[in-house]
Amino acid sequence: MKKYMLRSWSVLLFINFLIQPLAAQKKNDPLKGFDKFVESTMKDWNVPGLSVAIVKDGEVLLAKGYGYADVENKREVDGKTLFAIGSASKAFTAAAVMQLVDEKKIDLDEPIITYLPDFKLYNDYATKHITTRDLLSHRSGLPRHDFTWYGSNASRTDLYGRLRYLEPTAELRETWQYQNLMYMTAGYLVGQIEGKTWEECLRQKILNPLGMANTNFSVEDMQKVKNHALPYNEKDGKAVKMNFRNIDAIGPAGSINSNAEDMAQWLKLLLNEGNFDETTVLSAASTKELYQPQMVMPGGMTRDEVFYNSYGLGWMITSYRGKLRVEHGGNIDGFTASVCFMPHDGFGVVVMANMNGTTLNSIIRNNVIDRLAGFESKDWNAILLEQRNDALKAVKAVQEQEDIVKVKNTKPSFALKDYVGKYEHKGYGFVEVIEKEGQLNIVRGGEETELTHYHFDVFQTAPDAGELKVQFRMNVNGEITALEIPFEPSLNKSIEFKRLADVVNVAAADLKIYEGKYLFPQVGQAATVKVKGNNLTVTIPGQPTYTLVPHKEHHFKLQDLDGYSMKFTIEKGIATKATFIQPNGNFTFIREK
Numbered sequence: 037m038k039k040y041m042l043r044s045w046s047v048l049l050f051i052n053f054l055i056q057p058l059a060a061q062k063k064n065d066p067l068k069g070f071d072k073f074v075e076s077t078m079k080d081w082n083v084p085g086l087s088v089a090i091v092k093d094g095e096v097l098l099a100k101g102y103g104y105a106d107v108e109n110k111r112e113v114d115g116k117t118l119f120a121i122g123s124a125s126k127a128f129t130a131a132a133v134m135q136l137v138d139e140k141k142i143d144l145d146e147p148i149i150t151y152l153p154d155f156k157l158y159n160d161y162a163t164k165h166i167t168t169r170d171l172l173s174h175r176s177g178l179p180r181h182d183f184t185w186y187g188s189n190a191s192r193t194d195l196y197g198r199l200r201y202l203e204p205t206a207e208l209r210e211t212w213q214y215q216n217l218m219y220m221t222a223g224y225l226v227g228q229i230e231g232k233t234w235e236e237c238l239r240q241k242i243l244n245p246l247g248m249a250n251t252n253f254s255v256e257d258m259q260k261v262k263n264h265a266l267p268y269n270e271k272d273g274k275a276v277k278m279n280f281r282n283i284d285a286i287g288p289a290g291s292i293n294s295n296a297e298d299m300a301q302w303l304k305l306l307l308n309e310g311n312f313d314e315t316t317v318l319s320a321a322s323t324k325e326l327y328q329p330q331m332v333m334p335g336g337m338t339r340d341e342v343f344y345n346s347y348g349l350g351w352m353i354t355s356y357r358g359k360l361r362v363e364h365g366g367n368i369d370g371f372t373a374s375v376c377f378m379p380h381d382g383f384g385v386v387v388m389a390n391m392n393g394t395t396l397n398s399i400i401r402n403n404v405i406d407r408l409a410g411f412e413s414k415d416w417n418a419i420l421l422e423q424r425n426d427a428l429k430a431v432k433a434v435q436e437q438e439d440i441v442k443v444k445n446t447k448p449s450f451a452l453k454d455y456v457g458k459y460e461h462k463g464y465g466f467v468e469v470i471e472k473e474g475q476l477n478i479v480r481g482g483e484e485t486e487l488t489h490y491h492f493d494v495f496q497t498a499p500d501a502g503e504l505k506v507q508f509r510m511n512v513n514g515e516i517t518a519l520e521i522p523f524e525p526s527l528n529k530s531i532e533f534k535r536l537a538d539v540v541n542v543a544a545a546d547l548k549i550y551e552g553k554y555l556f557p558q559v560g561q562a563a564t565v566k567v568k569g570n571n572l573t574v575t576i577p578g579q580p581t582y583t584l585v586p587h588k589e590h591h592f593k594l595q596d597l598d599g600y601s602m603k604f605t606i607e608k609g610i611a612t613k614a615t616f617i618q619p620n621g622n623f624t625f626i627r628e629k
Contacts, residue, residue, distance in 0.1 A: 122366025223288020267370015
């Protein structure tokens with residue numbers, strides 16, 4: 037009996053020994069209450085759906101979804117639901133570049149023209165000296181110029197060719213300016229060197245080795261997968277569905293779509309210094325190079341918890357509560373993402389939301405860091421909610437102010453039909469002004485928005501298009517020659533789109549009525565008009581021969597000579613006079629009989 041009691045007591049002690057560590061482990065679970073926290077904050081920020089991946093010490097602690105991918109149909113988010121990660125794609129492009137560095141196919145500090153001889157920027161010095169490192173660290177001297185691609189149907193090749201027409205606001209390496217087009221160029225460079233597309237390179241050399249089979253590069257492909265999140269925007273405190281934004285052309289800067297399970301593998305690679313399942317995808321040196329500071333980011337320390345920010349190669353670097361934090365956010369219509377890892381602490385977190393421009397990703401990210409780093413919890417939700425509410429009040433106050441700039445009781449200088457036409461900027465492409473039901477609309481890249489009269493010859497786009505002021509310009513002859521739109525505020529001037537000549541087809545046979553020699557009696561000057569091929573030309577002694585481009589009935593513009601045109605007077609079916617319309621006056625020549 038005594039022996040039995042001793043044995044029983046030993047068993048109880050052994051069981052107790054097992055239970056105590058398990059109980060302690062459960063008590064110290066860093067993610068205890070995390071699900072409840074996420075669900076609560078989602079309500080505060082009106083976020084329909086959220087996807088979170090957490091990796092620590094090479095293990096996936098969490099890869100799951102919250103809320104709805106599709107609110108209307110109550111389709112829930114899970115670990116496989118696809119979200120757009122926006123600019124968090126830049127880190128993938130930077131990694132692809134560093135793979136080429138590992139393979140000694142490029143040098144980060146060699147000028148781009150070494151690899152892309154047709155590369156050209158607005159500034160000749162920048163063209164000759166800008167390097168791949170400059171592209172990846174946002175120090176090209178170019179401001180964002182985002183409207184070159186946003187809302188445009190230009191291809192990646194088109195955008196690459198248009199770089200030469202985009203004005204800088206700083207010298208090369210002078211300051212940090214976020215620049216999506218330079219990341220597009222870096223991706224284009226990767227593709228050109230490898231003889232493939234950027235997408236093919238990333239699929240073969242990064243996604244496949246990591247097993248990221250569900251990740252893709254276009255919202256067109258994303259929508260073909262049933263388990264994808266829909267994009268939403270907040271309006272009047274509710275989530276309203278948005279349209280998907282196709283940004284394939286600028287893909288290397290922001291077109292990747294992924295899910296929590298796939299992004300967890302990306303975190304594993306980064307935290308393991310470029311190694312994944314005993315495979316070296318990227319060298320340790322190149323992985324660390326990605327988050328070495330290259331440029332100080334403007335703006336000082338805003339809170340005690342976050343130190344001054346710098347930018348590496350596709351990553352933002354700071355000290356969070358005394359620990360090194362590497363992070364990059366992403367935002368594209370209806371989606372917001374944050375990818376973050378703590379290289380010295382062995383953990384990382386990805387947060388993806390189907391809400392446009394939400395701050396919730398940062399709140400969740402910081403909460404996860406506080407939990408895993410063992411920090412005392414900080415109520416980031418309350419702090420950032422207060423900041424948001426203050427910002428909304430400020431915006432509302434501005435909206436309620438009377439517009440003292442607008443000049444009341446003015447009218448356009450022209451009939452609406454006279455503004456109609458196509459306008460071009462060589463860097464930004466085309467816009468078209470159309471008239472519809474007594475209203476001017478502006479069309480760009482297939483997207484159409486109303487223009488309401490503001491004052492004089494200034495019109496304004498709709499609120500959902502930014503309420504941009506569109507100013508029409510005319511020449512001394514009373515013709516509308518251009519329109520200006522403030523697409524790039526940092527330039528301190530609007531982007532000018534020149535009006536294209538209206539296409540007027542005149543058969544070669546019909547041009548014969550204009551042929552002849554025209555005299556200007558006052559000075560004895562002569563002008564000879566001839567048909568050459570399918571074109572009408574004019575020659576004045578001592579000047580080159582100009583091609584006349586049909587503009588309106590019996591009215592031709594001199595090709596490649598702005599502000600110059602010829603208008604013919606027709607009598608009994610033949611031209612009798614030709615008036616040269618020039619900036620310095622109008623000069624009528626009489627046809628020689």
